Amino acid sequence: MELSxxxxxxxxxxxxGTAISIGIIIFGILLNPFNFHSNLTLLEKSSVLFKSLIILALCLTFSIGRLAKHRFFSPDELDEKGLRTDSDRAILLQSLLQNTLEQSVLAAFVYGTWTFVMPSAWLSVVPLAALSFALGRxxxxxxxxxxxxxRALGFTMAFYPSVLMLICTVCFLPLSAVTVGC
Known part of the structure; x- marks a missing residue:
């Protein structure tokens, strides 16, 4: 099959985007650029997670704000009529917001899971993924x-780190159960 x-x-x-995502995870694990120690407390891990989630929240806030600004400055879309017949611009902004929301929810769950399941020395992956998310958006x-x-590169830079982190976490879970049991 020949591609168009x-x-x-x-x-x-x-x-x-896949290469960038793999690079982020390998870089974060092997080089630990933020120098996280292997014995971080739950509070220290939580701090890193929530600082990283702020980046996702900023992206989501920006998306919401763009649509709200458009609706405010478009009288026909400001009240009920806008709910039935959005302009092309409003539909575009709503699509961007929807995609950002979906990506943010997935990333937040995955970043949280990575933070508490993976070794503390691998925690650099979370802020690196959050930065990739922002650039991707x-x-x-x-x-x-x-x-x-x-939009393909931007999509993959936001989505693929989350997917790869999720896969790594799921694969690591059996190993962590063995370690805890020993």
Missing amino acids: IKQSGVLHRMLS VLFFAGYRRGAVG
Whole structure:
């Protein structure tokens, strides 16, 4: 099966996003750039998690604010009529908000799980993933109107670290159960 030019462009950006995501996880685990010790307390781990979640909250706040600003300055969309017949701009902003919300919820669960299941020395992955999330959202927003090719890298930079972290956590769970049992 031969891919179209658009499919090839999306695939290229997805592979780039995958490489970035794998790099973030390997970099965070092996080099521990934030120098987290292996014996962090629950409070210290929680602090790192919540500081990282602020980045997701900022992205979500930005998305909500853009739609609210648009509705406020569009009298036809400010009251009930806007609920039935949104403009193309409102639909676009709602799509961006919806995607950001979905990505934020997944990332928050995964970051939380990683924080409390994985070794403390691997905690650098969480803030690195959050930074990738923010950059990914910026790229996704900027490229959204250009279609799938324009938004693919941004999407993958926000989504793939969460997916890979989730897979790593699920794979690590049996190992952590053995360690606790010893």
